[in-house]
Amino acid sequence: xxxxxxxxxxxxxxxxxxxxxxxxxxxxxxxxxxxxxxxxxxxxxxxxxxxxxxxxxxxxxxxxxxxxxxxxxxxxxxxxxxxxxxxxxxxxxxxxxxxxxxxxxxxxxxxxxxxxxxxxxxxxxxxxxxxxxxxxxxxxxxxxxxxxxxxxxxxxxxxxxxxxxxxxxxxxxxxxxxxxxxxxxxxxxxxxxxxxxxxxxxxxxxxxxxxxxxxxxxxxxxxxxxxxxxxxxxxxxxxxxxxxxxxxxxxxxxxxxxxxxxxxxxxxxxxxxxxxxxxxxxxxxxxxxxxxxxxxxxxxxxxxxxxxxxx
Amino acid sequence: xxxxxxxxxxxxxxxxxxxxxxxxxxxxxxxxxxxxxxxxxxxxxxxxxxxxxxxxxxxxxxxxxxxxxxxxxxxxxxxxxxxxxxxxxxxxxxxxxxxxxxxxxxxxxxxxxxxxxxxxxxxxxxxxxxxxxxxxxxxxxxxxxxxxxxxxxxxxxxxxxxxxxxxxxxxxxxxxxxxxxxxxxxxxxxxxxxxxxxxxxxxxxxxxxxxxxxxxxxxxxxxxxxxxxxxxxxxxxxxxxxxxxxxxxxxxxxxxxxxxxxxxxxxxxxxxxxxxxxxxxxxxxxxxxxxxxxxxxxxxxxxxxxxxxxxxxxxxxxxxxxxxxxxxxxxxxxxxxxxxxxxxxxxxxxxxxxxxxxxxxxxxxxxxxxxxxxxxxxxxxxxxxxxxxxxxxxxxxxxxxxxxxxxxxxxxxxxxxxxxxxxxxxxxxxxxxxxxxxxxxxxxxxxxxxxxxxxxxxxxxxxxxxxxxxxxxxxxxxxxxxxxxxxxxxxxxxxxxxxxxxxxxxxxxxxxxxxxxxxxxxxxxxxxxxxxxxxxxxxxxxxxxxxxxxxxxxxxxxxxxxxxxxxxxxxxxxxxxxxxxxxxxxxxxxxxxxxxxxxxxxxxxxxxxxxxxxxxxxxxxxxxxxxxxxxxx
Numbered sequence: 001x002x003x004x005x006x007x008x009x010x011x012x013x014x015x016x017x018x019x020x021x022x023x024x025x026x027x028x029x030x031x032x033x034x035x036x037x038x039x040x041x042x043x044x045x046x047x048x049x050x051x052x053x054x055x056x057x058x059x060x061x062x063x064x065x066x067x068x069x070x071x072x073x074x075x076x077x078x079x080x081x082x083x084x085x086x087x088x089x090x091x092x093x094x095x096x097x098x099x100x101x102x103x104x105x106x107x108x109x110x111x112x113x114x115x116x117x118x119x120x121x122x123x124x125x126x127x128x129x130x131x132x133x134x135x136x137x138x139x140x141x142x143x144x145x146x147x148x149x150x151x152x153x154x155x156x157x158x159x160x161x162x163x164x165x166x167x168x169x170x171x172x173x174x175x176x177x178x179x180x181x182x183x184x185x186x187x188x189x190x191x192x193x194x195x196x197x198x199x200x201x202x203x204x205x206x207x208x209x210x211x212x213x214x215x216x217x218x219x220x221x222x223x224x225x226x227x228x229x230x231x232x233x234x235x236x237x238x239x240x241x242x243x244x245x246x247x248x249x250x251x252x253x254x255x256x257x258x259x260x261x262x263x264x265x266x267x268x269x270x271x272x273x274x275x276x277x278x279x280x281x282x283x284x285x286x287x288x289x290x291x292x293x294x295x296x297x298x299x300x301x302x303x304x305x306x307x308x309x310x311x
Numbered sequence: 312x313x314x315x316x317x318x319x320x321x322x323x324x325x326x327x328x329x330x331x332x333x334x335x336x337x338x339x340x341x342x343x344x345x346x347x348x349x350x351x352x353x354x355x356x357x358x359x360x361x362x363x364x365x366x367x368x369x370x371x372x373x374x375x376x377x378x379x380x381x382x383x384x385x386x387x388x389x390x391x392x393x394x395x396x397x398x399x400x401x402x403x404x405x406x407x408x409x410x411x412x413x414x415x416x417x418x419x420x421x422x423x424x425x426x427x428x429x430x431x432x433x434x435x436x437x438x439x440x441x442x443x444x445x446x447x448x449x450x451x452x453x454x455x456x457x458x459x460x461x462x463x464x465x466x467x468x469x470x471x472x473x474x475x476x477x478x479x480x481x482x483x484x485x486x487x488x489x490x491x492x493x494x495x496x497x498x499x500x501x502x503x504x505x506x507x508x509x510x511x512x513x514x515x516x517x518x519x520x521x522x523x524x525x526x527x528x529x530x531x532x533x534x535x536x537x538x539x540x541x542x543x544x545x546x547x548x549x550x551x552x553x554x555x556x557x558x559x560x561x562x563x564x565x566x567x568x569x570x571x572x573x574x575x576x577x578x579x580x581x582x583x584x585x586x587x588x589x590x591x592x593x594x595x596x597x598x599x600x601x602x603x604x605x606x607x608x609x610x611x612x613x614x615x616x617x618x619x620x621x622x623x624x625x626x627x628x629x630x631x632x633x634x635x636x637x638x639x640x641x642x643x644x645x646x647x648x649x650x651x652x653x654x655x656x657x658x659x660x661x662x663x664x665x666x667x668x669x670x671x672x673x674x675x676x677x678x679x680x681x682x683x684x685x686x687x688x689x690x691x692x693x694x695x696x697x698x699x700x701x702x703x704x705x706x707x708x709x710x711x712x713x714x715x716x717x718x719x720x721x722x723x724x725x726x727x728x729x730x731x732x733x734x735x736x737x738x739x740x741x742x743x744x745x746x747x748x749x750x751x752x753x754x755x756x757x758x759x760x761x762x763x764x765x766x767x768x769x770x771x772x773x774x775x776x777x778x779x780x781x782x783x784x785x786x787x788x789x790x791x792x793x794x795x796x797x798x799x800x801x802x803x804x805x806x807x808x809x810x811x812x813x814x815x816x817x818x819x820x821x822x823x824x825x826x827x828x829x830x831x832x833x834x835x836x837x838x839x840x841x842x843x844x845x846x847x848x849x850x851x852x853x854x855x856x857x858x859x860x861x862x863x864x865x866x867x868x869x870x871x872x873x874x875x876x877x878x879x880x881x882x883x884x885x886x887x888x889x890x891x892x893x894x895x896x897x898x899x900x901x902x903x904x905x906x907x908x909x910x911x912x913x914x915x916x917x918x919x920x921x922x923x924x925x926x927x928x929x930x931x932x933x934x935x936x937x938x939x940x941x942x943x944x
Contacts, residue, residue, distance in 0.1 A: 003601075004761035005729055021740020024779050056600070056760040068768055069780060072742070074760035076599055077770035077780075078592070079622050085556075085589040089596030089604070090760065092580055093554060097600065097761050118585040278580075285578035289553055290601030290759060292578070293723045300719040301577045303545030307712055310535035311338075 003294035006053030007096035013046040020072045027066065033210025033222075034063055034131055036184025037102070038070055044194040045073075050098055058087035060103035060112060062138045064131035064210075067102050081112025088124040088274075094290040095275060098198065099126040106136045109145040109165050120174035120203050125273035127197045127204045130167065133212035141215030148256040153215075164256065167207045168248040168265055172241070177202035177268040179244070181251065183209035183222045186262065193264060202273045209260065228263035238267045316369035317345075317525055318380035318416075319475065321468075322407035324388030326358035332468040333364035334707070335493065336475075338536050339485035340368040341709045344528035347536065348833075349707040350376040350911070355561070355645040359390030361406040370528035373708075374673065374833035378915035381419040381523055382479070383411055384471045386454065387427030389464065405432045412436070418446045420521045422474050424467060426455025448521035450478065450513070457509055462501030469502045473509030478517075479525040483510060533712040539703035539830070540565035542674045542710075543633055544573070546681025547605055551721025552631070553579030554604035556593035558586055560612045561645045562704040563635040567607065587612040591619035591632060598629050599769060601723065601759040603685060607633030607697075610652050611642060614659070620694050621660035624794070626769040627692035627746070627757070629724065631684050636700040638909055647909030648702035650829050651881040653889065656698050657858055663791065665798050667695040668857035672814055672832030674708045680812060680855060682720065687804075689724030691754055691797045698857065700880070702911045703830035725756045732758055732765045742777040743767045748789040753796030802859040813864055817850035818843050824872035825851040825921065826901075828879060828886050831912055835878050838917035849921065854886070860893040869897050874941070876924050878917055882907040884939055898942035908935040 019042065028034045045055060055073035059065040060083040068075030074097075078086050087101040108116055108130045119128070135153070136142040142155045146167065150159040172179050178200040182190040190208070197204035211221035228234040228247065236243040244266035251261040278284045285292070292298050319336070323329045330351070337347045345368040354360035367377045391403035408423050415421070421442070423433070433451075442449050454470040469490075476483055483506065490502055537545075543566050547555075553574060557567040571581035580597070584590050587608045594606035608616060613634045623630040636652040638644035656668055667687050671677040677699060684695040727735060735756070736744040745767035747755040755776075758765025768778030773790060775781040805812065814832060817825075817839040827835040832853030839851040852868055854861065869875060875897075877887045884903045891898055904920035906912055916934045923930055923938060932938060 003728065004759070006763045007761045009763075020742070020779075022738055022742075053763055053766055054761055058596070066780070069770075072740070072766060074766055075768040075770075075778070076596070076626070077768060077772065079618050079771050082588065082592045082619065082622075085584065085592035086596035086599070089554070089556065089582070089593035090600035092582070093597040093600040093602040093604070094759075094761055114585050115589055118589070281575075283575045284580050289578070289580060289597075290761070292553070293551070293601060293603070293721055294728065298721075300551060300721050301548070302715075302717075302719055303548045304712075304715045304717075306545065306548075306573065307535045307715060310537050310541070311342075311533060311712065 003291055004094065004096060006051055009051050009054065011051070013049065013051055015042060015046050017052050018042045018045055018072050020070065024069055026070045028063060029214045031213040032063070033133060033184035033212065034067070036187060036190060036210060037129060037131060037208050038067060039187060040190040040194045041071055043191045044198065048195060048198060054096070055098045055100065056090055058083045058090065058099065058101045060107035062104040062107050062136070064102055064104035064107060081107050081110070081115065084112060084115040084119040084128065087126055088119055091124060091126050092275065092284065094288040096288055100129065100198065101126060102129045102131065104137065105130060105132045105134060105146040106144040109167055117170065117174045120171040120176040120205060122274040123175055123177055123203045123271060125201055125275050127206065129194070129206045129208050131210045132167065132207050133210045133216060135212050135215045137212055137215055166248070166252040168252060169245065171205040172245060172248060172266055176205045177271050178204035179266040180264040181207040181209065181262045183225050183260065183262050184211060185222050186225055186227065189227055189262060196264065202268070202271060209262070222260045225260040225262050228261050238264055241266065315526060316367060316373070316377065317382060317479065317523070318365060318367045318377045319382040319384070320363050320365045320380045320411060321384045321386065321471065322361065322363035322411050323386035324358070324390040324403065325353055325356055325360045325362040327386060327389050328465060328468050329362050329364055332472065333366060335486070335489045336472055337366045337707055338489055340366060341534050341536050342485040343482070344530050345370060345526060346373050346528070347707070347709050348373040348375065351705045353646050359388055359403060361388065361403065361410050363407070363411065368526065370526045374836045375914055376834070376911060378913045379414040379416045381416045382475065383415060383419065383421045384475055385411065385421065385423040385428065386467055386471055387424045389427065404428065408433065409436050412441060415445065415447060418522065420478060420523050421447055421449045422471065422478065423451055424454040425451040426453040450474070450517060452513070454509070458505055461504040461508065466502055466505050469505045470509040473506040474513045477510045477513035478519065478521070479523065481525045534709040535712050536707050536709050537674055538565070538705055538707045539674050539677045539699055540569060540705070542677035543681045543697060543699070544569035545715065546678040547685065548573065548577070549717060549719045550603065550682045550685035551719055552603045552605050552685060553577065554594065554597040554602040556582040556584055556590040556606050558584060558590050558608065558612060560609045562637060562701040563607050563609045563612065563633065565704050566633055566635070587615035588618060591616040595619050595623050595628055595630055599760070601726070603689065603721065603723070605631040605633065607635065609635045609637050610639045610655065613652070613656065617659040620666065621662065621664055622771045623694040624660070624664055624666060625771045627794070628769065629688040629692050630694040631688050631697070632694065633697045633699070635704050636698065638907070644909050646701065648700045648830070648911055649881055649907060649909070650700055650831065650879050651885065651907070652698065653857065653885040656696050657889070663795070665795060666858065667693060667801060668698055669695070669812065670698045670829040670855050670857050671703070672829060672853040672855060673703070675710055675714060676814070676855060677703060678715070683812070686720065687801055689722065691801055692725060692757060693797055698829065700830050725754050727756045727758055727765070729762050732762055737764070738777050744776040745778055746774060746776050746790060748776060748793065750793065752800035753793045754800070755793070798859045805856060806863070811861070811864060812855040813861060814853040815850070816840070818848045819850060821848040821850040822873045823849050823925070824868060824875040825849060825917070826854065826875050826877045827851070828854045828857070831878050831880055834912040834914050835917055837914040838921070841914060841918055842921055847921070857889065860889065862893055865890065865894060869894070869900060874900055874902070876902050876904055876920060878904045878912065878920070880906050880911065900941060902941045902944070903939035904936055905939060906936045
């Protein structure tokens, strides 16, 4: 018998199960795009048949980091930029868990940039949602890695001299196998993309545009947006890396030039996840490592058996 | 100095096979019934540069490197030459001979490779004159040609071992066996030929003028030759650890490598990741999800782990880290030992933060205390650090094989099963009360993601019993006090249910005490034994518990002596500072003997430190050590 019976549990899931029953109420500002991510997840998870006990959400710091305070799953609210290394190890230790990491643009693309590149490169089987509002929110509006060039803030009073990071191209180049962008202002698309990302076997990166009504008042707040899959103006193959890259380039340029393009950009179902690669090499056990500690019959190897070479 | 022991030093260029050769020779000596202890000196580069390994072997227990040495095999540094052979890089080639003469004991034996070390160079060292003055017995031998003749030049090592065996009148049997285990085919044949040729040449053609012979001994039980890194890795395995994440950094890399090589075959997981923050965060994530996990690093890499360390404490996630010290600050001396990271490890991370820190004093303690680290981490849900150094990491000693014949301990400590979870406290919305206020020993049992009805939020923010972020003053006080309470409970368990992790030695009735910690322990033990043999009355203790500090034990020890000298390998007397902080007094009783030149203590330096401390406080020590007097002196 499994020690983790919530994993794979088959029952009717009530949407309300993902809302904490007692406290806390979200502390996000009225009109914040973060509500859009929360809503999309609350819709997507039950539709995928997942129960709150089999989902682990791992967050970083900032407004985005509070996601798992308001979403009732197993949660690990970590530290600045570190959600990914925590999340990928949890997945390695117990493959049965549905692991969703989330962070903000400062948290995920700035301080956690190194982990972002390497997690995408390794193609861990997990979902990574980045709340991208182009600004540091909880520390009161400083310039972030995705702020447009010239963005003025208290820490860059003359405007930013830096060009914004291109998150979609970055994760594609690093090796992510599902890359999409959606926006809180388009809840239906957001839900569908989140569902696809969770179902994808590999590293799914969703750049989630979340408007910041407090610190980005002058920004266009992602309206009007265009869904590239719905629009007849864009025709490209999401399975073709080169075409996806070109579309991303256009999207990432256009975000700061008047048009907000969203949609799925790259889907690669052929590349095995990191877990599968390691399994092929015999580098991870067939059964989740975490199960073993509950198995009374498991024969643990001892260092005593390794001493031959030391004699 | 008595010569009932052999201290064999093999010196050459880094990359010349010094390590593997000495490892095999140490094993051969162990198999012949002797106790051995190795000491490794190497530069921070891959090929070339002066390196040596010392093997001390005796028919009695050896706990430390010796004072100097009595047999030098100087191979020359083959990497001082480029492949065209005519070009030389500085004066590196002669260093294996020149750099080692100062430590050579009277009556010692020197074999040098006259195939590589030219006559003129050797003449410049004044070797003849010095040999006469010190009664050294010098045997030049063309090891290089001998090796070339039968195989390849790199086999000079083997020729040197053959010459050694002949000069010490050792049986070749164990050496041959070990060679047969390590290699095969033509390589083995060539090596065996070289071994015999060198052995016979020396035996038949040289007149021995020296007295030194290999000691003989016998072991009652089978022995294994292990380094501190082996012991830490094996302690982790037997504690049920099956997840390791790391980033390479000397000398921590040894533990990381050993576990990375063993885990796949044991169904464990090893991850080499992008940096040390990630490494510790991975260990944390795996532990959170229900694996026994560890990470580690050396000084600079450990600095990066300070964030995840604090997160582990706040979220009460079990975490074991090992910290392999090397000389600092910053990158310092990457391949040299020092005990300079104690304060770094004790106090890093923000807030009123606490963790458990053990500092094993030798190979056996490294095994024991790593197991204890996992026990404490998973039982009390607190980060535990095993701090050791480059010296303990790389030194090899023989240990009774039976020492390792113990049951593994693969338990997750204070973790609930789903059955237990059903009975556990939940809030009105059905969330598990993971961080209860009022629990015994401060430990509130945890659940694992994927278990039914165990949902909670682990967060680095201060939090309520179910894990909601909370700045409620009452809750803050409850949670803080509960986390701090664990340290007292751990102290109690260490005191009551386990034998003390401190190691006591010497004359119990003595009123002079020598206190040390970590890897300096062996040299202090030997020094104390020697002082007592010389008619002094001295006792010593090697302290392993850094946090929680063994306050009662140390108070008792210091109350029983008039004076105590603290021996440690750093310049700022960090452990002495810890003692005074934890005990709040005794400043007037405590002096320090410090060494921080990149070399570990030799027992004689500690003996001299004692003598100067007692009789001649005004005199300067002869070695590169510093005496820091007691407060008020």
